[in-house]
Amino acid sequence: MSHSSPRRPARGSSLRSATIGAPPRRRSLEARGLWLIAVLAGLAVLCALSVSIGTRAVGWQEIWAGLGGATDTIGEAAVAKRVPRTLLAALAGAALGLSGAVMQGVTRNPLADPGILGVNMGAALAVVLGIAWFGMVSFTAYIWVAVAGAALTVAFVYAIASVGPGGATPLKLALSGVATSVAFSSFITGVVLPRNDIAGGVRSWQIGGVGGASFAGITEVLPVLFAGFVLSLLSAKRLNSLALGDELAAGLGERVALARATSAAGAVLLCGATTAICGPIGFVGLAVPHLCRLLVGIDHRWLLPFSALVGAGLLIAADVLGRVVARPSEMDVGIITAFLGAPIFIWIVRRQRIRAL
Template sequence: MAAQGIRERTTLRRTGFLVAALLMLVVAAFLSLAVGSRDMSLGTVWSALLHGGDSPDAVVVRSMRVPRTVVGIAVGAALGLAGTVMQGLTRNPIAEPGILGISTGAAVGVVTAIAVFGVGSLTGYVWFGLAGALLTGVAVYAVASRGRGGATPVKLALAGQALAASLGAVVTGILTTDQRTLDEYRFWLAGSLSGRTADVAWQVLPFLAVGATLVIAVARGLDALALGDDVAAGLGRNVAAIRIVGGLGAVVLTGAAVAATGPIAFVGLAVPHAARALVGTDHRWVLAMSAVLAPALLLVSDVIGRVIFPPAEVGVGVMTALLGVPVLILLVRRRPVAAA
């Protein structure tokens, strides 16, 4: 009875934190719709959402800010889920979506689109960035799986960083010899939600849905992996399948997110630690909390970036780094950083 009471209190506490995080996300979404170079009241935003219309405010909300906010929520959730899974798969508390070189692979895809195929639109970059991320993920796993022990966490991390270094050199080589490509690429590199339209949202949402489904499917397996590969196998878990499915999900999530907005720092690193501090180490709860906290952080960062130096905007990738560093430092100082 005592154990059951503890479980019930734990579940109630976790539910309370998750509901609070959802409310934070709702507030962040409304701020994203209302705040910008053209500030609006929440009543104006609500009227534009419900009734539409041809007024300037309604057009701005429905055609510009709604797609931007939807992309921000989707990308934030993707990075939060991917970071949680990467930390769980590698049992590395400083793992984040870029540890397997996925972000660099997406960058190669974008640079190739610009330099080789002359693509000049964001909707065109997305497909190339996603393809580069997926191919990089497959290449990393293929390299890490060779030899004794298969694709262990250490081998995956080393293979990812080695491939990222090589691909980074390719990107640098192209950019230093092609001014037009550099001019186009630097806007994507900063990481931003600006100019993200409904077309971009529809392009990335299916991939994000697939990636989320894959990582949710391995949540219990990640709990077992936290105890070690041998213990997980002893509990009847297929360690290789967990790593393949979870890794594929993280690659799809990261690839789609980075392709849509450019590389965004610290969200996938800091948010899983914040989630574990609130709900414990059960990956079902950590994944749910990360999927809510990460987009809230991303949208708040985007709103601050819009108003800090008006009328110019600071890219959300810059703001998440500035906000994420003190959050991570605070978490490290307040409690031990545990592996997933």
């Protein structure tokens, strides 16, 4: 009986099998590019709405004149005031969205967020103590004191979560952060209550808002935000390694402790600076990264910039909504994001296995 020789693969078949995954990858890149265009277009529309919508309606002529610096009419003056407000909302939203994505990557915790981990409240407590006990009035001092408070809170929460078996698990980090946030909030109330001279301003600032934006304030906080953006965006590759687990990341040559520290430093700068100028604003850093993962996946090289862009759009939209729902007065963005974030938080808890990303 003759034995037939094994069939040799046809020429080019190995090449076809090797490139079988190419079309999905190309489609994925194309989809991400389309989402990027859509997000940028949506952000541009929201900026236009933010400049044009408020307690007073303005026409396009007044908008163009106001953008040029004219303040001759009430409408032009309103536009001139809304421009720095829109810029601050975009910067703060981008900072919170990006810092939330970084924190979730560093802790591998789907519930990580500057608000839930207590970072925003730690920064707020530091500012309030500086005002009440040391008579702090310089805005530059506000920024650096808030950054220091945010950094100390990160270390404090991580230290508490590390106690006991298993170390700093995602669930223990979330519980420690929530408990710390509640305790710091109560401490702020205790400090402010007997001080009628600062109570009104602190309570208004503690809600979280962008209504008092000015180009002078933005200019002072911009260098800190820029440093935070650079550190956070440069951490994308390190966060991808950390997502594989500490042992595998170390096996790939990643210095795990340094990667966590530098990534967390960027998030702390963003949180502290944003809290100093806007007050503590919650849930943006929690919701935005989860939404962006649905759009572009888990690769932090895409996730981080998308989180910044979508966070900017979300906070601008919340600010515009706050001007509309309570006319002729306004509702601060901190209230709007809390209304939007609470159901999203519940959805994430029900949908995710709260172990790790």
